[in-house]
Amino acid sequence: MVPSRWRVVVIVVGLLSAAIARAQSPQEKKRSDILKELGLKKKPPAPPEAGAPPPPVAEPPAEEGEEAGGVRKPGEDKAGAEKKAAAGPAAPSFQRAIHPLLMTTCKPCHTAGGPAQLSHLLLTGDPATDHHAIARFVKARDPDASALLSKVTGTTPHGGGPLWPTTSAQYQRVAAWIRGGAKLDAAPQPQTTPAPEAAAPAPRAARQHQPAAGQPATGALAPEPAAGQAPAVPAESTPAPPATTTLAQPRPSRFAADVHPILLSTCALCHRPGGPAGMTRLLFSGDAAKDEAAARAFVDVQAPERSPLITKSSGQMHGGGAVLPAGDARMETILSWARGLAAPAAPEAGTAPPGPTPAAPTVQPPAPPAAAPPPPPDLGGHGMPAGLALPLGFMLDGRFSLDYERRQFTGNPFGGASVNALRSYHHFLFLSHDAAEDPCGLSLEVLTLQFWEAHCRVPRLPAPLRLTLAGGKIVVPFGADPLFHQNYGGLGGFDQPVLPVIWAIEGAAAHLVVDRRPIVVTDDLFVIRGYALPHADSIINLQSGFSPEDATKLGFGNRIGLSWMFVSAWYSAYYNPLGFGRRLFMQALDLTVWRPRGIPVLQHFSLSAGLLRADVSGGGPGVGGVGFDYYDFADYLQLRYHPFDWLYIQYRTGLRTFDNRRGVIVDNTRLTSADASTHNFGVVARYHGLTAGLYYFINLEKVDEIPNDLVRLSVVYEF
Secondary structure: OOOHHHHHHHHHHHHHHHHHHHHOOHHHHHHHHHHHHHOOOOOOOOOOOOOOOOOOOOOOOOOOOOOOOOOOOOOOOHHHHHHHHHHOOOOOOHHHHHHHHHHHHOOOOOOOOOOOOOOOOOOOOOHHHHHHHHHHHOOOOOHHHOHHHHHHHOOOOOOOOOOOOOOOHHHHHHHHHHHOOOOOOOOOOOOOOOOOOOOOOOOOOOOOOOOOOOOOOOOOOOOOOOOOOOOOOOOOOOOOOOOOOOOOOOOOOOHHHHHHHHHHHHOOOOOOOOOOOOOOOOOOOOOHHHHHHHHHOOOOOOOHHHOHHHHHHOOOOOOOOOOOOOOOHHHHHHHHHHHHOOOOOOOOOOOOOOOOOOOOOOOOOOOOOOOOOOOOOOOOOEOOOOOEEOHHHEEEEEEEEEEEEEEEEOOOOOOOOOEEEEEOOOEEEEEEEOOOOOOEEEEEEOOOOOOEEEEEEOOOOOOOEEEEEEEEEEEOOOOOOOEOOOOOOOOOHHHOOOOOOEOEEEEEEEEEEEEEOOEEEEEEEEEEEOEOOOOOOOOOOOOOOEOOHHHOOEEEEEEEEEEEOOEEEEEEEEEEEEEOOEEEEEEEEEEEEEOOOOOOOHHHEEEEEEEEEEEEEEOOOOOOOOOOOEEEEEEEEEEEEEEEOOEEEEEEEEEEEEEEOOOOOOOHHHOOOOOEEEEEEEEEEEEOOEEEEEEEEEEEEOOOOOOOEEEEEEEEEEO
């Protein structure tokens, strides 16, 4: 039996506890629970100044390492909370803190159909399924040795490169979750508590989730109410009456904390020095200050919604397609930052107040070498290989192939006269060094030295001009795509019979780019070791008839390119004295229409076409002139249907004729078996760096038909 005086004490203590609990608002309880769950301590509020107005009701930005959202588990009483606090800080919530972070950082690549879909880690978006996949990459007994952490920091090889330093908030949050047992917590329960009468439901924009420092926003998180604001209520609940309290405007996104992690996880895989988009203006180095200067150049402060950074991310005029589809919360984060560039923004914590924000970006990113406006990458699939990063800023990329062929038939590839062949046409290693902070770079093929060149960017040119100078054994900028894909005559790559398979020769070039979006104009001037005739009456061989090194004949060329939206066009001209008074003048015209995004039906097709004519004229008595001058002609037409981003069906055809002296295209009086046409049918699938294609070539000679039709199964690996 408790004495009466102690009974009174117990009753008084109980009443005081109840009064304290009633004095604490539901939102304050909720915030305390979040801090406990994340293992953080609540900062004491600053004492209000005398006469100062009450603080706004909007929730302040999340602190470093703090995750917004989360509620107290049902049935958890004060004693249970005290017991949890005595056991130590709680691990971060997987569903509210870790899973959204993995969705924004890892899922863009580690998903079905993504660049890293062939790896052992695939994410689906379902927390339970993804937790099971992630659990294989963590070690709860030794968190720092977890493969998940060593990959994102770059300690072990990672195709996406290092993503988080060990001092970052993201790393510390995931490490804390692993130390806590890497458990899958229960899903948060919906709030059903009616709103206080003094607060009204906030507008949708005011309830938008604010990401933690260093973590981009994601659509996987539900909007959370701000302090003093009513939580969401079911449709059947009675809404709270309107209030006159003024809500604070949400702050603009910060580049280093909010935007930079998004760009690194979605864009930097291609837009990096030596990457698949390393020839574009937009390059990311991983340094937030430098990358912000690069991204600012693609923001239109007068109309942020029409900024190239926004439109290209959504798939407009972007060879990589839509990396941030409509409705993605990460797009809203980038757009919020872009809107904030139009007016001075509040300084981030720990930084000095910035000066006035300029009306237009004043820092131009260094321009890598640019040839002509390149067509969107000929992916035929989803994603591009990331390459292998080496010390001192070097990057190594490779391309290897294995081809099974059925040759020497006309009509029936399984006939007795057909033969089998196993070939490898691609065995290349490309070494490059092109850092954003270095004005000069280097690129070469290291196995066979097919090409090697050094280049330097000319600084301090007025916008929108960019100029790059290159020298060495350069890839000659002639035609739409000089490296491997000259399709003149209907054949491409190592089947090309008109121009060199890889037209790389000693010389120098200047690449000028005039960027007036949406129109881009390029001009490529070059001088190279050109062609030469061994005899006065020789017929020039455009594949191999180059002048000897000790008797060089210089060739001069110019290629002009024009790109507008999804259309690109090139005009190429080349002049070369051949000796004996003879001269070569060669011209080519190429056109590419690449999958016009947003146009029904047509967005699944790409078209390219081109033609080439090489005229040889001049000469002394008895050589050249009327009846002796001649020309070569070749053309191509290629149509591709892309039912999926990883698959395309191709038809290509082309005509090639040599040593014509009459007519415009074909001289029917001088036909040989070298004058022919090709029809090529193919089906090609691509997943990241692995490409598989099945091709059928029908080769039709003008005279003396040769049984040289071809079926080829090709597997190519790139990294």
